[in-house]
Amino acid sequence: MSVKILTVVGARPQFIKAAAVSRAIRETDGLAEVMIHTGQHFDANMSDLFFEELSIPKPKHHLDINGGGHGDMTGRMLMAIEPILLAEKPDWVVVYGDTNSTLAGSLAAAKLHIPVAHVEAGLRSFNRRMPEELNRIVTDHLSTLHFCPTATAIANLAAEGVTEGVHHVGDVMYDATMFALEKAETGSGILAELQLEPGQYALATVHRAENTDDPERLRDVVKFLLEQARGRTVVLPLHPRTRHAAARLGVSLDGLRIIEPVGYLDMAKLLHHATEVYTDSGGLQKEAYFHRVPCVTLRDETEWTETVASGWNRLWKGPVKSVRRDINEYGTGRAAHDVVRLLGSCAPR
Incomplete structure (x- = not known):
């Protein structure tokens, strides 16, 4: 019998x-996957295109749930996911x-006594004002398997009493980056389209609620980006939430190179050839390191503390480290295969 994921x-x-x-599941005998897409990111440039570019099988279940407050959105998802699990x-x-x-x-799974496996478990920013922090904590305490990208993540779980089913597998985002880079270099024409020269621009993203929902905070972030844009072009693929917030609050983005959200391959190419990255995204902080591009995190803390300790990342109001070193915790590009191996070997029978 195959293991159904x-x-x-x-x-x-x-x-x-x-x-x-x-990809690792499809390469492994005895495993089968069914995918639910909740619809949280519903823009075609932020959803459908990623599935096409990264060769992800079309989701069997698409819930088309987005918008509304956190409780409203999460509640609707919970209601829709439960019957699918049954x-x-x-x-x-x-x-x-x-x-x-x-x-x-x-x-939904835990309430039905279906074991949960959390990929990217154990991350902590220690800022519970962030909705993402609360989501991480609750998910980790509901999970049976915890796939941790770093030793720090394992230590964070241990500090909360979570020690069973914890595995340091490395970072599956590194696997994805290595897969996409070659495709992006040959398949993306984004630099020519935007008339950008490699090494002559910086890349920025802003989307987190802590930056977009607070008028003073959003103004400070935009002011910082405009200061960086005095010496070079700063390209900002504009997240819908940020676009709406800036328009609502009257925050001008003039002086930044605003573009529509882009697909993964275009983003990988933009990132690979940028001189620096400014972002409030946890994922992009790591991707910047994978491409060996210095990063400034537009937050007061980061869950990826090793990127700061290694000198490749800094908080926007924090000190600058002059010495950079490699990070050895993210694996060798085989993290996904370790995840799949453990899902197969630990599956309840």
Whole structure:
């Protein structure tokens, strides 16, 4: 009998991580995958295109749930996921990262006594004002298997009393980056389209609620980006949430090179040839390191503390480290295969 894995995704970083694990599942005998797409990211440039570019199988279940407050969105997802789990009867529910989709998937499964496997477990920013932090904590305490990208993540779980089913597998995002880089270099024409020269621009992203929902904070972030844009072009693929917030609050983005959200291959190429990255995204902080591009995190803390300790990343109001070193914890590009091996060997019978 094959082991049935039900994967819950809903947002861009999850598509990227799931792509690596889904490829490993397809390469492994005795495993089968069913995917739920909650619809949390519904823009075609933030959803459908990622599935096409990363060769992710079309989700069997698309819930088309987005918008509304955190409780409203998570509640609707929970209601929609539960009957699917009852019908599909999976051996595992696999969730990724820290979104409302992550929380809804893990909570629905745990209430039905279906074991949960959390990819990217153990991350902590220690800022509980962030919804993502609460999602991570709850998901980790509902999970049976915890796939940790770093030793720090394992230590964070241990500090909360979570020691069973904890595995340091490395980072599946690194697997995805290595897979996409060659395709991006040959398949993306984004630099020519935007008339950008390699090494002559910086790349920025802003989307987290802590930056977009606070008027003073958003103004400070934009002011910082405009200061960076005095010496070079700063390209900002504009997240819908940020676009709406800036328009609502009257925050001008003039002086930045605003573009529409782009697919993963275009983003990989933009990132690979940038001089620096400014972002509030956890995933992009790591991707910047994978491409060996210095990063400035537009937050007051980061869950990826090793990127700061290694000198490749800094908090926007923090000190600059002049010495950079490699990070050895993210693995060799085989993290997804380790995840799949453990899902197969630990599956309940």
